[in-house]
Amino acid sequence: MNSVYDQLLVREHLSRATPSANLSELEETALREQVKQLLVDHNAVLIAHYYTSPVIQALAEETGGFIGDSLEMARFGARHPAQTLVVAGVRFMGETAKILSPEKRVLMPTLEATCSLDIGCDADEFSQFCDEHPEHTVVVYANTSAAVKARADWVVTSSIALQVVSSLHEQGKKILWAPDKHLGDYICRETGAEMLLWDGACIVHEEFKAKGILDLKKVHPTAAVLVHPESPASVVDVADVTGSTSQLLKAAGELPNDTLIVATDRGIFYKMQQENPNKIFLEAPTAGQGASCRSCAHCPWMGMNSLERMASSLKEGSDEIHIAPELIQNALIPLQKMLDFPKD
Structure with a gap:
């Protein structure tokens, strides 16, 4: 890449x-x-x-x-x-x-x-990448085009990625992962699986910084930190809870903390505040100040x-x-595996 x-x-x-x-x-x-x-x-x-x-x-x-x-x-x-x-x-x-x-x-x-993540994973380039590593099981994140999904063995969301890769690892499979390198690194560290990572990133989550979160924690020392695993490893390392959007929403309600620092797109605050009206939700700081950041915690x-x-x-x-109907048929195969994968 x-x-x-x-x-x-x-x-x-x-x-x-x-x-x-x-x-x-x-x-x-x-x-x-x-x-x-x-x-x-x-x-x-x-x-x-x-x-x-x-x-x-x-x-x-x-x-x-x-x-x-x-x-x-x-x-x-x-x-x-x-x-x-x-x-x-x-x-x-x-x-x-x-x-x-x-x-x-x-x-x-x-x-x-x-x-x-989608535009950074061109289907033709990705297919060539897969062809160069035929011994790997291809697992792609849902944030990809239909054509990339059709080339995969598995499609996963962040809510089940750990479980799917852990299961494949237990079967002795080597994993080719795309496109989010930060989520891939998180899964690799958590499961111990052998993973070959595509070099992609989410422009929202990549801008969160551990230092900014730790500085905010000094002002709000009782706050818990919620982090989406598309964030860099340094940010994940300071999290109290790391998970998908739905998992972070659940954690927001279950944690006893009345203040939560949230490192994901600020659009999630609508449901978080709706479900937890007595809690305070703070945006995790991004890499830039004002207009100097590309996303400022919200996907453009x-x-x-x-x-x-x-x-x-x-x-x-x-x-x-x-x-195209043929593309639908091919992409449905790895998607159906995801739908059929047993939940915890």
Whole structure:
């Protein structure tokens, strides 16, 4: 992998990740009502990721939709009787929903919303990488394109990655892991598995710094630290709890601490605060100050999801996910392994 090239590629995509214009209260209310009616008119359901804006998460709740991580979003879409799924998140989430529900129409507020992990793992380059290491079992993170998933033996989310790799390690398998090197390193350290890591990273989680968290702990000495394992090892090492979005949400409710420092996308604060109204949640410091950081604890592509774009997609049928049937069949094989893997 050429990390300099990857950084330039991400920057090029970021240049197009323009946030939506700020709306007045009246404009926002009108758009919310419009989207609610459009969902009814098109037999559609809104499925939102934890990292989208509070406005979109609240709308999903109000309309009988769903808020969750990428896997649970796709599962909900497959179970729900609606014939149109509106996926508010980033593109790989819409693709996963389409793979699991190929008979349904899957719309997104914008197909431009992508992920640094996805664009940093080109399918052709990744396939060549796999061909060069045929003795390895290929395990890819859900944050990848349908084409990369189709090349894999397993697809995992952060909630089951440890268990899957541990199981493969016990079988004597060597692992080729992609694309997040920090999550891969965390899994390698936890399981002891022999792992070959692709050189990718999430622009949000890579910016958290251990020193900043420790400095914040000095101000809030009783605070617990919650960290997503896409963060660098130094950040994981200062965590009280390391886990996926759903695991961090659970920990936020179970920990006795009344103050929590959270090292993941700040979009998760909507559900954390909703479920724990008497607790204080603090953003873990990022690498930069103000505009000097690329993400400042919020994915710019998640920020592209908006009420305006959602209304436009429903009215016009635009930003629909299309995947070739053969690719769906191939990508479904490792995805189905993930769905069938027993939970703890």
